[in-house]
Amino acid sequence: MARTYLRNANLLDGERPAQPGVTVVIEDDRIVSVGSGGTSVRNDDTVVDLRGRTLMPGMVLGHFHPAYSVAHSATDAPESKQAIWAQGNAMRLLKCGYTAGVGAGTFFDIDARLAGAIDSGMVEGPRLIPASRAIAPGPVGGMAREASPYIECHGAEAVRAAVEKEIERGAKIIKLFGASGHALLGAGAMSTEELRAAVEVAEAHGVRTRAHVCGRDKVLDCVEAGIRIIDHADGMDDACIQAFLDNDCFVLPSLYMGWQSKVDPSLPGAELFVAEDFDYMASVLPKAVEAGVKFVPGDDYGFGMLDHGDYPGELVCYVEQCGIDPLEVIKWATKNGGELTGIEGLGTIAPGSLADMVIVDGDPSVDINVLAQPDRIVAVLKGGALASGELPAEQLALAS
Ligand SMILES: [Zn+2]
Numbered sequence: 001m002a003r004t005y006l007r008n009a010n011l012l013d014g015e016r017p018a019q020p021g022v023t024v025v026i027e028d029d030r031i032v033s034v035g036s037g038g039t040s041v042r043n044d045d046t047v048v049d050l051r052g053r054t055l056m057p058g059m060v061l062g063h064f065h066p067a068y069s070v071a072h073s074a075t076d077a078p079e080s081k082q083a084i085w086a087q088g089n090a091m092r093l094l095k096c097g098y099t100a101g102v103g104a105g106t107f108f109d110i111d112a113r114l115a116g117a118i119d120s121g122m123v124e125g126p127r128l129i130p131a132s133r134a135i136a137p138g139p140v141g142g143m144a145r146e147a148s149p150y151i152e153c154h155g156a157e158a159v160r161a162a163v164e165k166e167i168e169r170g171a172k173i174i175k176l177f178g179a180s181g182h183a184l185l186g187a188g189a190m191s192t193e194e195l196r197a198a199v200e201v202a203e204a205h206g207v208r209t210r211a212h213v214c215g216r217d218k219v220l221d222c223v224e225a226g227i228r229i230i231d232h233a234d235g236m237d238d239a240c241i242q243a244f245l246d247n248d249c250f251v252l253p254s255l256y257m258g259w260q261s262k263v264d265p266s267l268p269g270a271e272l273f274v275a276e277d278f279d280y281m282a283s284v285l286p287k288a289v290e291a292g293v294k295f296v297p298g299d300d301y302g303f304g305m306l307d308h309g310d311y312p313g314e315l316v317c318y319v320e321q322c323g324i325d326p327l328e329v330i331k332w333a334t335k336n337g338g339e340l341t342g343i344e345g346l347g348t349i350a351p352g353s354l355a356d357m358v359i360v361d362g363d364p365s366v367d368i369n370v371l372a373q374p375d376r377i378v379a380v381l382k383g384g385a386l387a388s389g390e391l392p393a394e395q396l397a398l399a400s
Contacts, residue, residue, distance in 0.1 A: 001027055001028060002027075002042075002044040002045055002046065003025050003026060003027045003032065003042075003045045003046075004025070004026040004027075004045070004046045004047075004048065004384070005023055005024075005025050005041060005045060005046065005047040005048065006023065006024045006025075006026070006048050006050055006055055006357075006359075007023045007047060007048065007049050007050060008021060008022075008023070008049050008050050008051055008052060009021075009022045009023070009024060009050045009052075009053065009054070009055035010022075010050075010052050010053060010054045010055065010363055011024070011034070011054075011055055011056075011349060012054055012055070012056040012057075012327075012330055012334075012349075012363075012364070012365055013034070013056075013057070013348055013349040013350060014056070014057045014330070014331060014334035014335040014338070014347050014348040014349060015331055015335050015348065017327060017365065018054070018363055018365050018366075020052065021036060022034060022035065022036065022055070023035060023036060024055060024349060024357075026355040026381075026384045027384075028384060029354060029355055029383035029384045029385075030345070030352060030353065030354060030355055030384065031349060031350065031351060031352065031353045031354075031355050032351060032352075033351055034349060034350060034351060048391050048392055049392065050359060050392060051392065053359050053360060053361055053362075053378060053392065054359070054360040054361075054362065054363050054364065054365075055349065055357055055358075055359055055360075056330065056334065056349070056357065056358050056360060056364070057334040057335070057338065057346075057347050057348055057349050057353075057356060057357060057358070058097065058098065058099025058100065058126075058334075058346075058347075058356030058357055058358055058380065058381070058382065059096075059097050059098040059099070059100075059297075059311075059333040059334055059337060059358065059371075060098060060099070060100045060101070060102065060296065060333060060334065060336075060337025060338055060340060060341055060346070060347060061093055061098050061100070061101045061102070061297065061298045061301075061311055061333075061337070062102045062250065062252050062296030062297060062298035062336075062337050062340050063102065063104040063231060063252045063254055063296075063297075063298025063299055063300070064093065064101035064102060064103055064104055064128075064298060064301070065103070065104055065105055065106065065131075065300060065301065065302050065303070066086040066087075066089045066090045066093075066101065066103070066106070066110070066111065066114060066128065066302075067082050067083070067085070067086040067089075067106045067107040067108075067110040067111065067114075067149070067302075068089075068107075068149075068300070068301070068302025068303050069082075069085045069089065069302050069308070070268075070302055070303065070304070070305075070306070070307045070308075079107070079108050079110070082107050082108070082110060083108075083110050083113060083114065086106075086110050086111075086114050087114060087117070087123055087125060089301075089302060089308040090114060090118070090125035090126055090128060091124060091125055092308045092309045093125075093126050093308070093311065094124070094125060094126045094380060094382070094387055094388055095374070095377070095380065095388045095389075096309065096311050096312060096374070096377065097312070097358040097360070097371065097377045097380055098126055098311060098333075099126050099127060099346075099356035099358075099380065099381075099382045099387070100126050100127040100128070100129070100337065100338070100341050100343070100346060100356070101126050101127070101128050101129070101298075102129045102131075102173065102296075102298070102337075102340055102341055103115075103128065103129055103130050103131025103132075103171075103172075103173050103175075104131055104173075104175055104210065104231065104298065104300075105131050105132070105133060105134040105149055105175040106130070106131050106132070106133060106149060107133070107148075107149045108133075109169040109170055109171075111128065111130035111131050111132075111170075111171070112130040112169060112170025112171060112172075113170070114128060114130070115128040115129070115130040115170075115172075116170070124387065126382070127341065127343060127346070127356075127382070129172050129173055129341055129342070130170055130171055130172050130173070131171055131172075131173045131174075131175050131210075132163070132166030132167075132169070132171035132173065132174045132175050133148070133149050133150060133151050133166060133175070134149060134150045134151070134175040134176065134177050134212070135150075135151055135153050135159055135162050135163065135166075135174065135175065135176045135177065135190075135198060136150040136151060136152050136153065136177040136187050137152075137153070137154070137177060137187060137188045137189055137190045137191075137194065138152060138186070138187045138188040139152060139186070139187065140152075140177070140184065140186075140187050150177070151166075153194070155193075155194065156191075156193045156194050156196070156197035157197075159190070159194045159197045159198050159201075160197045160198075160200075160201050163197075163198050163201040163202055164201055167201075167202070167205045167207050171207065172207055172208070173207065173208050173209070173210055173229070174198060174202045174207060174208070174209045174210070175209075175210055175211075175212070176190060176195065176198055176209060176210065176211040176212070176222075176227070177190065177211075177212050178190050178195065178211035178212055178213035178218060178221070178222045178227070179211075179212075179213045179214055179215055179218035179221075179222075180214065181213075181214025181215060181232070181234050181235075181277070182212065182214050182231075182232040182234050182254070182258070182273070182277070183257065183269065183272035183273055183300065183303075183304070184212055184272075185272060189218055190211075192221055192224070192225060195211070195221065195222060195225035195226075195227065196225045196226065199225055199226035199227060200226075203226070208228065208229060208342070209226070209227045209228075209229065210227065210229035210230070210231055211227045211229070211230060211231060212231045212232060213230060213231065213232065213233065214232055214233065214234035214235055214277075215234070215235045216235050216236065216237050216239065216240060219233050219235070219236055219240045219243075220239060220240060220243055223240075223243040223244065223247050223249060224243075227249075228247060228248065228249050228250065229249070229250045229252070229340070230244070230249050230250070230251045230252070231252050231254065232252070232253060232254050233251055233253060233281075234277045234280070234281060235277070235280065236251075236281075236284060236288070237284075241287070241288050241291050241293055242291075244288075244293045244294070245291060245292060245293065248294070249293075249294065250294050250295075250296050250336065250339070250340050251288075251293055251294065251295050251296070252295070252296050252297070252298050253281055253285065253295065254298060254299040254300065254314075255278060255281055255282065255285075255299075255314070255317060255318070255321070255322065256299045256306065256313060256314035256317045257269065257273065257299055257300055257303075257304060257305070257306050258273045258275075258277060258278035258281070259278055259317050259321055260305055260306065261273035261275070261278075261305070262275045262278050262279075264305075267304070267305035268304050268305050269303065269304020269305050269306075270304070270305060272304065281322075282321055282322040282323075285318070285322045285323075285324060286322065286323055286324065289324060289328055294336050294339070295332045295336060296332050296333070296336045296337050296340050297311075297314050297315060297318070297329070297332050297333050297337070298314075299314050310372075312368075312371035312372040313372050315329050315330075315332075315333060315364075315368050315371055315372070316368050316369055316371075316372055318332075319368045320368075326364060326365050326366070326367070326368040327365045329368060330364060330365060330368075334347045334348065335347045335348050354383060355381055355383060355384035356381060356382050356383065357380075357381045358377060358379070358380050358381075359377075359378040359379040359380075359381075359389070359391070359392070360376055360377060360378065361375075361376040361377075361378050362376050377389060378390070378391075378392060379391050379392075
């Protein structure tokens with residue numbers, strides 16, 4: 001089978017510092033070798049000289065609402081329209097260098113339908129782990145309509161039934177509104193029994209749970225109940241950090257909206273955020289990183305002031321506003337994100353890994369801002385195939 005040689009790459013493998021002059025060889029949908037070699041090139045192989053451009057794993061957006069759209073999500077738009085918007089948003093994600101998104105809540109069963117359409121090749125898009133609608137412990141402001149992305153449940157039995165139904169509809173991740181805070185106001189909190197019921201039903205089907213949760217005690221409650229994907233975690237302290245480590249949790253702080261709200265309180269949705277929450281989290285984050293907490297980027301794109309397409313802006317925020325090293329943030333978006341998807345071999349560049357990669361003009365481990373400049377995203381490969389952009393034209397003449 002013909003192979004593709006990506007030569008002279010500045011390699012960011014998802015974990016280690018940049019390594020210049022590396023050759024990565026792809027065969028079918030996998031990476032078969034990473035090194036300085038490339039001597040056994042055959043006539044039918046493709047050889048691309050990256051001329052020092054950065055080659056990094058396809059990024060993962062760990063908190064993704066493809067069905068949310070800034071202009072439309074609070075309206076009573078029909079399901080078909082929302083599904084079309086969702087596919088458009090998924091394509092925007094792919095073009096930004098993200099080859100996977102992990103659902104964090106959807107309208108109807110749009111995530112599952114979209115993931116199925118992408119996987120079958122019917123439409124293009126990133127790998128998508130489909131989410132349920134969110135299980136909510138109380139009414140969520142203005143959204144309690146039939147087509148709401150929230151299901152209000154009271155009591156463990158109601159939660160069980162809702163989780164069963166969402167899994168039947170194709171959800172691979174059950175989204176829970178564990179407790180209010182972080183733009184979710186007045187919904188209250190799920191009880192320990194309700195949280196446990198959700199985890200129990202989900203696990204019985206091999207489905208995972210994630211919780212929107214804020215406040216130290218509520219965060220600890222969710223982890224104790226068996227939830228391993230923690231969204232936001234505003235107010236986390238040392239005990240939460242220890243609980244995340246002890247239980248191998250993924251944590252998605254989603255600070256980009258909070259930051260934007262702080263900078264310009266007149267932006268739509270900014271009134272839902274508390275500036276002190278951002279300041280506190282920004283101050284705690286470096287300590288949690290030092291301790292080894294597994295963070296993954298992702299935010300509420302499609303809601304409030306945050307439109308789809310600005311995904312890498314969040315990475316810049318963590319570096320510039322929270323003092324996290326760019327290489328660490330890249331690891332959040334690649335290696336950690338890949339693990340969060342549950343797809344084997346995603347998020348790293350190593351022999352045997354899936355050939356999901358991004359070619360970047362510049363080195364984001366030196367300046368994270370290059371990821372936020374669309375013209376610097378030269379090409380996106382998904383499973384070894386070109387999914388967006390173009391491979392650099394400088395192909396080497398093959399020795400016959
Ligand atoms: Zn969300």
